[in-house]
Amino acid sequence: MSRAVMYETFGGPEVLELREVPEPHAGAGEVRVRVAAVGLNPMDWVLAAMPEMAQRFGITLPSRFATDFAGTVDEVGDGVSGFAVGDRVHGAATGRAAADLVVVDPSGADTLRRTPPEIGDEVAATLTIAGMTASAALTAVGVKAGDTVLIGGAAGGVGVFAVQLAELAGARVIGTASEGTFDFLRQLGAEPVTYGPGLADRVRAAAPDGVSAATDLFGTEAAEAALVLGVPPERISTIAAPTPPEGVHATGGADAQPEDLQRITDAIVAGTLTVPIAATFPIDRIREAVQLQAGRRVHGKIVVTL
Structure with a gap:
């Protein structure tokens, strides 16, 4: 078993629950990432609170939560090239990133990129x-x-x-x-x-x-x-x-291009761009993290760690 943040009804932070779920595995063309950090975005709580927005992104109940993540590849499915077990990565998996393990399709709707060694997981989780x-x-x-x-x-x-x-x-x-x-x-x-x-x-x-x-x-x-x-x-x-x-x-x-994200990571490595982390919460305090995010008074990014 592994853990994932889930919700069964639409609403505010109070609907979010950290639950034990069956361990997912990478299928053909997929990569499994052991998540170290999740970067929160306003979109995350909007999708959890507003059914009409969730529908636009194909999200149905019950659902998992959050999009941006960083961690380490720990399983690679058949037909995947460019990623190997042990690679540090970051990316986006709409509506399911807040979990111990997330399975992504790097050639499909998900985003997955290698994390430069100079960038820690908490910062990498805020980028996509x-x-x-x-x-x-x-x-x-x-x-x-x-x-x-x-x-x-x-x-x-x-x-x-x-x-x-x-x-x-x-x-x-x-x-x-x-x-x-x-x-x-x-x-x-x-x-x-x-x-x-x-x-x-x-x-x-x-x-x-x-x-x-x-x-x-x-x-x-x-x-x-x-x-x-x-x-x-x-x-x-x-x-x-x-x-x-x-x-x-x-x-x-x-509307952005893949090279845009590369330009950002290059700037961070070069020291010409910084990512202010406003607050960090452990995954079992996900409701507090989302409450702070939803208040729209944060100076920088909020990160949840696993």
């Missing part, structure tokens, strides 16, 4: 969804050297990647956040402004020469402020807006 989402959001609007980019929700799990990737591209970054995160954002290289009513005026004061691109990682407030400031809709993106403003790019991690 947040890193690829941030990369897609910036790519959609063509962020380049010389841009002044407005990033909404800059202190969150996706924001910490977006801020640093924009800076690496040579852009100036203005990030929206609460005042309590300002020092944190400055350490990442962003110029913070407070979100809320009057955002466009505050951004105009911070960047009197104008903003040339924007990405909103929380809703539409930053996107709407960018439109007020004269940013063309085609240079604005959102990742979590049910109805983004007309002409604005709606994007997400699915």
Whole structure:
């Protein structure tokens, strides 16, 4: 037997249970990973709480939980090339990562990549969804050297990647956040402004020469402020807006390219990108971890260890 986080009804953190389950095995074309760490994303609790969102991802009850993971390959099925028992790996398995053992299809819908020796499992477990989402959001609007980019929700799990990737591209970054995160954002290289009513005026004061691109990682407030400031809709993106403003790019991690994740791991190894870990919880405290994640007040990433 092994352990997995499961839920039988949709709801908040209270529906999550750590249970003993039969040990899974890798079939043909599959790889089994012994999970060391799970990186939480807002998508995880959204899928567990909202049946209509779960349906979009093919999730039915009872279900397992979480997507991003890191660990070690301990079983390889027939026909698999590129992975061997003992390889350290990280990746994404939608709705089933929070378990001692996860079976993934690296040539199918799942993501599996080798973890560089310089990167620990806790950091590796945060990379796939947040890193690829941030990369897609910036790519959609063509962020380049010389841009002044407005990033909404800059202190969150996706924001910490977006801020640093924009800076690496040579852009100036203005990030929206609460005042309590300002020092944190400055350490990442962003110029913070407070979100809320009057955002466009505050951004105009911070960047009197104008903003040339924007990405909103929380809703539409930053996107709407960018439109007020004269940013063309085609240079604005959102990742979590049910109805983004007309002409604005709606994007997400699915639009990223595999090389985007490689670029992120290369930057971490080179020391030009860091991953702030806001909190770490053992798997038997999964409800506390998800409650903190769902509060959307976290500065960086939350990791669950096994």
